[in-house]
Amino acid sequence: MQKKSIRGQRPTHVCAACRTQKLRCNRERPSCSRCQRIGRTCVYEKHSEDTLVSNNEPITPSSIISKAHDVDHKLILEFDEKLHLWNSKDMFISHGYHTYIDLPYGTHSIAQYDPYLRIFCPSVHGTTLADLQTRLEFILSESKQPQDNTFKTLESISPLMFIEDAVVKWVTKTNDYVNNQVPLEYFNTIYTIEDRMHPTLLSVINDLINELEDKLLDNLDIDLLLKHFYENIYPYYPFIEVDSFENSLSKIYSKDPVSGAYKINVFQENVRSHLEILTLLLLIISITLRNPRLNYLNEHTISVENATVISKKLLIISQKLLSLLNGYKFTTENVLSCLLYIFVAEFLNPENTEMHITHNQILTLKCLTELSYTLGLYKEPSQFTRYLNRPEPSDVYFTFRRKLWIGLQSLRLEILTADGGCNDVTQGYLNEFLKENKAMVPSFMEHFNSVLTCDRHLFKIQDNKYQFHMLLARVMLDCCSSSNEQDLKRITDSIAKLSEFTLRVFPLSKLKETMKDRVIEENAWRGGRFNLDMIERTEILRINMIFFSSLMNIFNVLAIYFEKKCSQNWEKYEDLYHNFFFKSLDNYLEMMTLLKHYLKGGFSSSILPQHEYCLNRSVSFISIKVLSVQLSYLLRLSYKLDMVSRNNEVMKYMAQ
Numbered sequence: 001m002q003k004k005s006i007r008g009q010r011p012t013h014v015c016a017a018c019r020t021q022k023l024r025c026n027r028e029r030p031s032c033s034r035c036q037r038i039g040r041t042c043v044y045e046k047h048s049e050d051t052l053v054s055n056n057e058p059i060t061p062s063s064i065i066s067k068a069h070d071v072d073h074k075l076i077l078e079f080d081e082k083l084h085l086w087n088s089k090d091m092f093i094s095h096g097y098h099t100y101i102d103l104p105y106g107t108h109s110i111a112q113y114d115p116y117l118r119i120f121c122p123s124v125h126g127t128t129l130a131d132l133q134t135r136l137e138f139i140l141s142e143s144k145q146p147q148d149n150t151f152k153t154l155e156s157i158s159p160l161m162f163i164e165d166a167v168v169k170w171v172t173k174t175n176d177y178v179n180n181q182v183p184l185e186y187f188n189t190i191y192t193i194e195d196r197m198h199p200t201l202l203s204v205i206n207d208l209i210n211e212l213e214d215k216l217l218d219n220l221d222i223d224l225l226l227k228h229f230y231e232n233i234y235p236y237y238p239f240i241e242v243d244s245f246e247n248s249l250s251k252i253y254s255k256d257p258v259s260g261a262y263k264i265n266v267f268q269e270n271v272r273s274h275l276e277i278l279t280l281l282l283l284i285i286s287i288t289l290r291n292p293r294l295n296y297l298n299e300h301t302i303s304v305e306n307a308t309v310i311s312k313k314l315l316i317i318s319q320k321l322l323s324l325l326n327g328y329k330f331t332t333e334n335v336l337s338c339l340l341y342i343f344v345a346e347f348l349n350p351e352n353t354e355m356h357i358t359h360n361q362i363l364t365l366k367c368l369t370e371l372s373y374t375l376g377l378y379k380e381p382s383q384f385t386r387y388l389n390r391p392e393p394s395d396v397y398f399t400f401r402r403k404l405w406i407g408l409q410s411l412r413l414e415i416l417t418a419d420g421g422c423n424d425v426t427q428g429y430l431n432e433f434l435k436e437n438k439a440m441v442p443s444f445m446e447h448f449n450s451v452l453t454c455d456r457h458l459f460k461i462q463d464n465k466y467q468f469h470m471l472l473a474r475v476m477l478d479c480c481s482s483s484n485e486q487d488l489k490r491i492t493d494s495i496a497k498l499s500e501f502t503l504r505v506f507p508l509s510k511l512k513e514t515m516k517d518r519v520i521e522e523n524a525w526r527g528g529r530f531n532l533d534m535i536e537r538t539e540i541l542r543i544n545m546i547f548f549s550s551l552m553n554i555f556n557v558l559a560i561y562f563e564k565k566c567s568q569n570w571e572k573y574e575d576l577y578h579n580f581f582f583k584s585l586d587n588y589l590e591m592m593t594l595l596k597h598y599l600k601g602g603f604s605s606s607i608l609p610q611h612e613y614c615l616n617r618s619v620s621f622i623s624i625k626v627l628s629v630q631l632s633y634l635l636r637l638s639y640k641l642d643m644v645s646r647n648n649e650v651m652k653y654m655a656q
Contacts, residue, residue, distance in 0.1 A: 016043045016647070029570040043647045044570075083486040085479065085561055086113075093359070100359045104420035104480045105553045107356040110628055114560055116635040117628065201324070205275070208320060209264055212282070215313050219255070219262045222285065223526055229288045230528040232610040235458050235535045237344050239337045239407045240280065241400035242525050243452075248277040275321055276334035282318035283341040286311045291613040292350055308351070315345055328371070336371055336404055340411070343368065347415075348617055355624050357415055365415055368408065369426070377405040378429040399455075405433060406462050413469040414618060418546050420480045422473045430470050454522050457532045461539050464505050468543055471498040472550060479554055491558075495551065506543045508594075510536070511606045537606045541598070542615060548591040549622045555584035556629055585633070591626050595619065 015032050017040060018025035025032050035042035090112045091102045102108045111117040217225070230242060252266050252274045266274040288294065289311040292304070319342065327335030343364055346352060354361075372378070381398040409430065416422065475494040479486060517533040562577035597603060598619060607615070 014044075029567050041643075041646055043643065081488045083488055083558075083561060084484060085486055085557060086484065098359065102359070103357075103362065103416070104476075105550070105557070106419045107624055107628060110553065110556070110625075110632075113557060114632050115564075116639070117632050120631070120635055205266075205324065208317060209266065212278075212314075212317050213264060215310065215317070216264075217285070217310070222253075222281075225285050225288045227526040227528050228291070228294060228610070229284050230522075230525045231530060232291065232608070233287060233614060235530070236538070236611075236614040237341070237407060237410075238403050238455075238458065238462070239340045239344075240284075241396055241403060242455075244396050244400060245277065245280065246524070246526075248273070249281060252278055253281070272325065272330070273332075273334065275325060276332065276338065279318045279321045279325070279338045280334065280341065282314045282321075283338060283345060286315040286318065287341065287345045287348065289314075290345075290349060291610065293609040293613060315342075318342070331371060331374055333375060333400060333404060336368065336375060336377075339368055339371070340404075340408065343411070348613060350616075352617075356621055357419065361415060362421065365411060369412065372405060372408055373429065375401075375404075377401055377408070378432045380433070380435075403459075406459070406466060409469055410462065410465060413465070413472065414542075414546065417469060417473050417476060418550050420476045422476050424477065427470075427473050427477060430466075430473060452522055452524070453520055454525070454528075454530050457518075457520070457530075458535065461536055465539060465543065468498075468502060468506070468547075471501055472546070474498075475550070475554070479557075488558075491554075495554070498547070499551075502543065502547045506540045506547075508540065508544055510540055511603060513606075531608065534606070534608045534611065537603075538608075538611045538615060541594070541603065541607065542618060545591065545594055545618065545622050548587045548594065549625050552584055552587035552591055552629055553625065555580045555587060556632065559584050584629070588626065588629055588633070591622070592630075595623060595626060 014025035014027055015035060017035060018032060023034065025034065028036075029044070031042035034040075086104055088101065091104060091106070091109045093100055093102050093108050111121055216222075234240070234242070251268070253262060253264055255262050264278065266278055268274060289307040294307070318338070322335070322338055322342070325335060325338075327339060343361075347361070381401045412421075412426070471494070475491070475498050478491045478494045513533075517531050519529055519531050521527065521529045559577060559581040562573045562580060565573040566577050598615075
């Protein structure tokens, strides 16, 4: 039998409890003052004059979502409000010995900004402590009564048993920090590395070189590792000019005609420059050895464990050399290159247990950015005529400086800008690099016409990435303006420009293409073979992950902002809240689809396994953001479902 339908009653804006008792209601949302004062659940009825309501139709989350979508399609939102999204208290972190301001869209800031997550986090912390106490009491009782089988299964102990493993890992990591600290004698500020240096400093460097020659791999190993670095890591972190690096390397690392062994000779003219090249070599080998998918391990006899040990030792020696070079006092392009690769070595390290971007990574990258400003990398180098008198070809040197700037901005995009870590100054420097061009987002590829084919193709991809960075930085500036006042229309307009560019230049459809890949070989780069289409698809996936995760966070913050506003004026802000909540949800679903596909190997035909090394850390950081937003949704929807359930009970009571 067809259910009987009745026309909805006249809309009322008072809560159900006050209406039943015929009391005056001040109509505040989500709880009126009377219900709030006596601790009673406050429920408002939702009526519509234009629809028929079934008297037996249950209210479910799916019906709420469908109604919200209907509202969004019918109304044209006016994006003309001034917002106040951020407050310093939402970004201030004080934990142990750490005190700092997190980035606006950092993991901690999102948890602080969202009232549901802010309540949930200390609750989980308290639960963890209780679980730990229970576990300690169990261990104590078990030692006294071995026959007691209480709490023997994972399910019966707690969902947070991993805390014991976390403590063990923390102790191990602390010991590594203590054992791997650079000794004080390497922080040399008295003597300077130069062609004629103090005997004390000369002795320290000699000891390091001797230690290095004992630990360094043979020439065949180094040749293979450099080849793999050029093929699999350099395309994503291009902080060197390969031809110049190879030429300099041949001067300091050569075969002894008597013994036949390869020796390191840095004590020549320009000893500082030679030490910089040696440090670069060690960092490149260290980073490459840590790649879990390295084909090198199949081509030669070395275990993954030995590769990790060798990598750590070489990294420590490179840090000692860099400390002696004192790069923040004697600034050069090679020193900045070394510092960037040290940052990358820690960032990509598979043993790094950090699950989100830390404040020391943020601070380090900001320091490296300031160093790039000191070197004037944001300026087109061909403008500096004094460089034309350098002994090496000016084109090679100019290309190196451009690569450093472009590579640094690529790191900033992924680590800082995606979390709102940009300001008017950094945006100004991004634009300054392209100042000579008249278009809004011009190409700088004409500056790479004289380089090898591989670099020309790689920096065509970097060109598009740079433009994406500029557009995302504009969005973040509109969302996190220094005046603490944001214009909603400007935010949505900037997002529209970013979305149009991303979907056009970095289409996900390219990840499904099965055409024959373009592969080129560079003999001068130790015979490295570069699959240009695989590299492009890897960058497409990376950019789309940054894009969807950034929009997910932005829309989520806007939804939370208007959710809070709804408590003051529900009728005015309800549709804005629903609009941004579902936009955030849409981007969350897009992001989850990409993550799930990647983690299950769905892109194995589009991305080389060796290239996943440069992608996995970004995936892990973004996964934490996605899980945080997912938890926010679950907490919010479960609470509101409970409220809807209570509303149904009130309605049934009133019907009786």
